[in-house]
Amino acid sequence: MTKKINPMVIATGVAVGLAALALTALGNPANMGFCIACFLRDIAGATRLHTAAAVQYVRPEIVGIVLGSTVMSLAGHEFRARAGSSPATRFILGAFVMIGALVFLGCPLRMVIRMGGGDLNAFVGLAGFFIGILIGIFFLKRGFSLKRSYEVAKSEGFVLPGAMAVLLLLVLTLPALFAFSEEGPGSKHAPALAAFGIALIVGALAQKSRLCMVGGMRDAVMFRDFNLLSGFAAIFATVLLGNIVLGWFNGFSTYLQPIAHASQLWNLLGMVLVGWGSVLLGGCPLRQLILAGEGNGDAAVTVLGMVVGAAFAHNFKLAGAAASLKDGVYAAGGVATTGKVAVLLGFAVLLVISLLNSTRKEAA
Amino acid sequence: MIDARGLSCPMPVVMVQKEVQKNAPQELTVRVDSMVCVENITRYAHLQGYEVQYTQDGGDFVLTLHK
Structure with missing residues (x-):
């Protein structure tokens, strides 16, 4: 039962x-023990898909999460190579999800971690996240679907896990191939093997439990099902308590939070x-990382879309700039005009995708 | 019979929800192809007061919901 x-x-x-x-204690940036968007962005930088010097590093956490999911799904006989559910559309969606996340400066997981660190800007992000979920639910109820995926050759399911394994191997054996930040968030990281090992466990657990930040609120609203939301709440409570116990918690504030800005309209949007x-x-x-690890080719394409979105975000200066204090001078950070235009363009693209893929008929 | 094979989260549950809200069937059969869908539909069905059983059929799972 x-x-x-x-x-x-x-x-x-x-x-x-x-x-x-633990990852923050070991060297990751503050309130960034995990951030799927930031870490994919760092990998995009390390492989020179963008050249923002402060955010270039091959994050072993991403590799660990994907491979943890692969190992657990193979062990549990849940690894299945599937693909064909509107992959090109998913690529575009992945890219715009990444752009939105980098305007805010964090994926939904980092949003929760930031909340637990006392960053009130992240609560504004939470409000926006919830509004976005409600818009998505509106279209789901109108019949939105990216249609079915189908069984494909088993090798298709190993594309992203294989690419991740090769990436890890290359960075360990030929690090000179990659760009590494000397300052900024990309330069702050836990020891590679510790990060990989911890992420491997997290990936395995997330595969088994189906943990999903968006699924929690979506299921609570649509089905009064609070199963996944309990995971969201557990992360927040653990990080908040942990920050307090470790003496890292300085109360709730919007001011000068780690790798965050207080441009609230754009945190929200x-x-x-x-x-x-x-x-x-x-x-x-x-x-998406977990699904890709389980052999889902559509999720793998989505992850690639997120990597390209991250490259665009830095090549075209769409990403938010964090607030900073240098030599006593406070810089508020925020979002450049290009970033604002990209978010608005993202809404237009999502609206078109939502409408074109909605039908009141049953999925064929 | 609802065929929700190959559909990603949460479409299989949405299809079951629509059928339950529209016709309130005493019994409903759903075919899916992942354990995640089995779990999600089972949780939703329990919340709606259904008993759920499922069997494996090759790579598919067939759920039977009944009141």
Whole structure:
């Protein structure tokens, strides 16, 4: 019998929260123990898809999450190579989800971690995320679907896990191939093997528990099902308590939060884009990594779309700039005009995708 | 019989929800192709007061919901 709330989801939420705290203690940036968007962006930088010097690093966390999911799904006989559910549309959605996340400065997982760190700007992001989810639900109820996926050759399912394994191998054996930040967020990282090991466990747990940041709110609103939302709450509670116990918590504030800006309209709208796009995709960026690890080729394409979106975000200066204090001079940070235009363009693209893929007929 | 094979989250549950809200059937059969869908539909069905059983059929799962 399936219980209303699976304790495994709460346990995974606690584990993710503890992992985030541990990774920060080991060297990751503050309030960024985990951030799927930021870490994919760092990988895009390390492979020179963009050249923003402050955000270039091959994050072993991404590799670990994907391979953790692969190992767990193989062990549980849940690895299935599937693809064919509107892959090009998913690529575009992935790119705009990434752009929204980088305008806000974090994926939904980092949003929760930032909330637990006392960053009030992230609560504004949460409001936007929720609004985006409601918009997505509106279209789901109108019959939105990216249609069916189908069984494909098993090798298709190993494309992203294989690429991740090769990436890890290359960075360990031929690091000179990659660009590495010497300052800024990309230069702050936990030791590679520790990060990989912790992420491997998180990936395995997230595969087993189906943890998803967008799924929690979506299911609560659509079905009064609070199973996945319990994981979201567990991450927040664990990170908040952990920050307090470790003496890192300085109260709730919008001012000068780590790698964050207080441009609230764009914190809100960036996360509207993320919430809406993630509902259309069927899961948050973390969930896309997990699905790709399970052999889902459509999720792999989505992840590639996110990497390209990250490259665009930095090549065209769409990403938000964090507030900073240098030599006593406060810079508020925020979002450049190009970033604002990109978010608005994202809404237009998501609206077109939502309308063109909605039908009141049953899915064929 | 609802055929929700190959559809990603949460479409299979949405299809079951639509049928339950429209026709309130005493019994409903749903075919899916992942354990995630089995879990999600089962949780929703329990919340709606249905008993759920499922069997494996090759790579598919066939759920039977009944009141």
